[in-house]
Amino acid sequence: CGQHTICPYCAGRVQDRRGVRFRDAIEAAANQYPFAYMLTATIPPRESWRQDVSDLIEGWQSFRRMGQRRKGRKSNRSGGEWGKVCAGLAKVELKRGSGSGLPHCHYHALVFTKEPLNYRVWDPKTKHLPKEQRRPMFEVPNAKGEMVPASKISAEWHAATGGAINFRVDPIKYRPYDKAKGRTYAESVFDQSREVLKYATKFDSHPGKGNEKLFASDFVGIRGATYGRRLFVTYGDFRHVKG
Numbered sequence: 001c002g003q004h005t006i007c008p009y010c011a012g013r014v015q016d017r018r019g020v021r022f023r024d025a026i027e028a029a030a031n032q033y034p035f036a037y038m039l040t041a042t043i044p045p046r047e048s049w050r051q052d053v054s055d056l057i058e059g060w061q062s063f064r065r066m067g068q069r070r071k072g073r074k075s076n077r078s079g080g081e082w083g084k085v086c087a088g089l090a091k092v093e094l095k096r097g098s099g100s101g102l103p104h105c106h107y108h109a110l111v112f113t114k115e116p117l118n119y120r121v122w123d124p125k126t127k128h129l130p131k132e133q134r135r136p137m138f139e140v141p142n143a144k145g146e147m148v149p150a151s152k153i154s155a156e157w158h159a160a161t162g163g164a165i166n167f168r169v170d171p172i173k174y175r176p177y178d179k180a181k182g183r184t185y186a187e188s189v190f191d192q193s194r195e196v197l198k199y200a201t202k203f204d205s206h207p208g209k210g211n212e213k214l215f216a217s218d219f220v221g222i223r224g225a226t227y228g229r230r231l232f233v234t235y236g237d238f239r240h241v242k243g
Contacts, residue, residue, distance in 0.1 A: 008199075011201065027184075035113045035116050035171070038109070038192070038195065039107070039109040040107070043105070044143065045102035049225035049226075050221070056106065059160050059161035060160075063082065067084070085111045090110075090235070091108055092232075095201070095202040108195050121154075122135070123136070137152060153169060172193070
């Protein structure tokens with residue numbers, strides 16, 4: 001049917017095609033750029049699928065604009081962490097929140113950079129102190145209005161979304177058991193990046209857990225919320241990958 005957000009069969013075909021399309025490009029980027037990361041950007045659950053998808057995509061676009069080129073600036077960049085990204089893939093994942101039971105969407109992204117991303121939460125000068133005495137790099141208000149520690153990249157996500165603070169950065173490293181199997185670093189990076197290549201909707205969503213279960217009405221809402229929206233996006237070097 002071609003509706004991969006609500007059809008598991010079509011979702012599987014899309015996942016397989018993406019793996020074939022981007023495998024060589026991902027391995028080439030792993031060999032070219034010194035830093036590879038998996039990013040997870042989340043917003044609080046919304047009441048409807050349409051609102052959740054729209055708010056997430058708009059927040060992601062605002063976050064990326066913080067690192068885009070700016071005319072008339074000496075650095076030619078706005079100073080946002082996204083400006084360090086040389087190649088990247090991002091996709092939206094749709095599920096129900098395990099606690100709230102509400103529509104819960106988030107971005108998974110694979111990015112390669114020449115410079116390390118700034119995701120340090122605590123000032124390194126105070127790292128030796130107990131946690132309650134450490135000085136945070138940034139502070140942002142949470143949903144209760146309390147100031148909580150944040151990294152530079154989390155503070156940018158907070159500003160872009162108008163309040164979301166959940167932005168996770170996981171450096172991709174060479175896994176020891178991949179080395180034991182004879183896999184190269186680039187092959188190891190590709191294996192660890194499959195999360196960003198797979199289907200958008202978690203079709204099972206752990207039915208036994210109740211709140212996370214997806215119902216028929218959810219698939220109607222998901223189709224309406226995602227129709228005509230780009231849920232999988234390429235950046236930098238990956239924009240030129242054909243397929």
